[in-house]
Amino acid sequence: MADIDDFRAETRSWLEENCPAGARGPGPISTGATTIAIDHEDTELWLDRMIEKGWTAPVWPKEYGGGGLDTNQYMTLIQEMRRIDARTPLGGMGVSLIGPTLLEYGTDEQKVRHIPRIVRGEVAWCQGYSEPGSGSDLASLRTRAEDKGDHFVVNGQKIWTSGAQYADWIFALVRTDPDVPKHEGISFVLMDMHQDGITVRPIRLISGESPFCETFFDNAIARKDDLVGELNKGWTVGKRLLQHERGSMASLVGGGAVKDTGPVLEDEAKMFSGEANGRIADAAIRDRILSHNMNSHVFHLTQRRTVEEASDGSTPGPATSIFKMYGTELQQERSSLFVEIRGTQGLGWTGDEFTGRSLMDTRGWLSNRAASIYSGSNEIQRNIIAKRVLGLPD
Numbered sequence: 001m002a003d004i005d006d007f008r009a010e011t012r013s014w015l016e017e018n019c020p021a022g023a024r025g026p027g028p029i030s031t032g033a034t035t036i037a038i039d040h041e042d043t044e045l046w047l048d049r050m051i052e053k054g055w056t057a058p059v060w061p062k063e064y065g066g067g068g069l070d071t072n073q074y075m076t077l078i079q080e081m082r083r084i085d086a087r088t089p090l091g092g093m094g095v096s097l098i099g100p101t102l103l104e105y106g107t108d109e110q111k112v113r114h115i116p117r118i119v120r121g122e123v124a125w126c127q128g129y130s131e132p133g134s135g136s137d138l139a140s141l142r143t144r145a146e147d148k149g150d151h152f153v154v155n156g157q158k159i160w161t162s163g164a165q166y167a168d169w170i171f172a173l174v175r176t177d178p179d180v181p182k183h184e185g186i187s188f189v190l191m192d193m194h195q196d197g198i199t200v201r202p203i204r205l206i207s208g209e210s211p212f213c214e215t216f217f218d219n220a221i222a223r224k225d226d227l228v229g230e231l232n233k234g235w236t237v238g239k240r241l242l243q244h245e246r247g248s249m250a251s252l253v254g255g256g257a258v259k260d261t262g263p264v265l266e267d268e269a270k271m272f273s274g275e276a277n278g279r280i281a282d283a284a285i286r287d288r289i290l291s292h293n294m295n296s297h298v299f300h301l302t303q304r305r306t307v308e309e310a311s312d313g314s315t316p317g318p319a320t321s322i323f324k325m326y327g328t329e330l331q332q333e334r335s336s337l338f339v340e341i342r343g344t345q346g347l348g349w350t351g352d353e354f355t356g357r358s359l360m361d362t363r364g365w366l367s368n369r370a371a372s373i374y375s376g377s378n379e380i381q382r383n384i385i386a387k388r389v390l391g392l393p394d
C-alpha cells in the first residue's frame with residue numbers, strides 16, 4: 001500500500017508540473033496522424049512529455065516505449081489525471097485497437113516495427129472491416145488477398161472506414177481461402193496506406209463532414225510479414241481487436257474512470273424545469289434522472305470492479321459486449337435527457353443564445369446515435385452476450 005501511495009504522490013507532483021494549462025479540460029487530442037497538424041502548443045508539449053514518460057500507453061511494456069505500469073498504478077494515474085482534468089495525450093486506433101492486438105498476436109518483429117511508432121504518436125491507423133454487404137455478418141466479407149510468395153495482392157472494397165483519409169496504415173480482414181466455411185478463410189493483415197493500390201473516397205454527410213470513407217484495394221500490397229496471427233486464422237485476431245474496441249468505448253481501458261455527469265444533469269433540470277424544496281420540481285423528470293443516475297452509478301461500479309479484477313490490466317473477453325451495449329445505451333439516454341430538459345434551448349446548433357454546454361450536448365445527442373451501431377450494433381452485442389456470456393443455444 002505504501003508503494004502505491006508513493007506512486008500517487010510522485011504522479012501527482014509530476015502531473016502538476018508537466019501538464020500544461022492548455023492540456024487540461026476540453027481541447028484537441030493527438031491521434032498520431034502524420035497528415036493532420038495539431039497546431040496547439042500545449043497539446044503538443046503534453047504529448048511530448050507523456051511520450052518521454054511512456055504514459056501514452058501506460059501499461060504497455062517499457063521495451064516498446066510504454067510505461068510498464070501495473071493495473072493499480074494505471075488506475076492511480078487515471079485518477080490523478082482526472083483530478084486535474086488532464087486530457088488523454090494520445091488517442092486513435094493505434095493506441096486503442098491495433099496496439100493491444102499486436103501485443104497479443106504480433107510477432108516480435110511486428111511489435112518492434114509497429115508498437116514504438118504507435119506509442120510515439122507517429123502513425124495513424126484505420127480499420128478495414130466493414131464492406132458493402134458485410135456489416136453485422138462481417139464474416140461474409142469478400143475482399144480477397146492472394147498469396148504471391150513474400151506478399152499478398154489485395155482486391156476489393158471496404159466501407160465506413162473512419163479516418164481513412166488521414167491514416168498511414170490500415171488493419172484489415174481479408175479472405176485468403178474462399179473454399180472453406182466463411183470464418184475459416186479470413187486473415188488479418190496490415191497495409192501501408194501510402195501506396196498506389198489503395199484509393200480512399202471520403203463519404204460526405206448531410207452536415208458537410210466526412211468522418212468516414214470508402215476504401216478501395218486495386219492490387220494493393222500487404223507484406224507477408226504484416227500478416228498478424230496465422231494464415232486463415234484472422235477471425236480470432238479480428239474478434240479480439242473488437243473486444244479492445246468495445247472495452248475502450250466502455251472506458252474499461254481507461255480504468256473505468258468516467259466523469260460523473262449526474263450532478264450536472266440535476267442542476268440543469270432544476271434550472272430549466274424549476275426547483276421545489278431543493279429538488280427538481282417536475283416529478284416525472286425527477287424520477288427519470290434519479291433512475292438514470294442510479295443506473296450510471298451501478299454501471300461505473302461494475303466497470304471499476306471488472307478493471308480491478310483483471311490484475312494484468314487486460315481487456316475482458318466476450319463480456320466487453322455487455323459494457324459496450326449498456327454503456328452506449330446509458331450514453332444515449334443521458335444525451336436525450338439533457339436535450340429534453342432544456343426544451344427549445346436543447347436543440348441549438350449554433351448561436352450566442354445557446355450556452356456552449358448546450359451546443360455541445362446537441363451534437364453529442366446526434367452523434368451518440370451511432371454508438372449503438374459501430375463496433376458491432378447493439379443487437380449483435382445481445383447475440384454475443386446470449387451465446388458467449390450466458391451460453392444460451394443458437
Ligand SMILES: Cc1cc2nc3c(=O)[nH]c(=O)nc-3n(C[C@H](O)[C@H](O)[C@H](O)COP(=O)(O)OP(=O)(O)OC[C@H]3O[C@@H](n4cnc5c(N)ncnc54)[C@H](O)[C@@H]3O)c2cc1C
Nearest residue numbers: 127128129130135136160161162370373374375376377379
Ligand atoms: C460512425 C460509424 C463509424 C464506423 N467506423 C467503421 C470503421 O472505421 N471501420 C469499419 O470497418 N466499420 C466501421 N463502421 C461500420 C460498422 O461497424 C457497421 O455499421 C456495423 O457493424 C453494422 O453493420 P451495417 O451498417 O452493415 O448494418 P447491417 O449489418 O446491415 O444491420 C442493419 C440492422 O440489422 C440488425 N441486424 C443485423 N443482423 C442481425 C442479427 N443477426 N440479429 C439481430 N439484428 C441484426 C443490425 O443490428 C442493424 O440494426 C462504422 C459505423 C459507424 C456508424
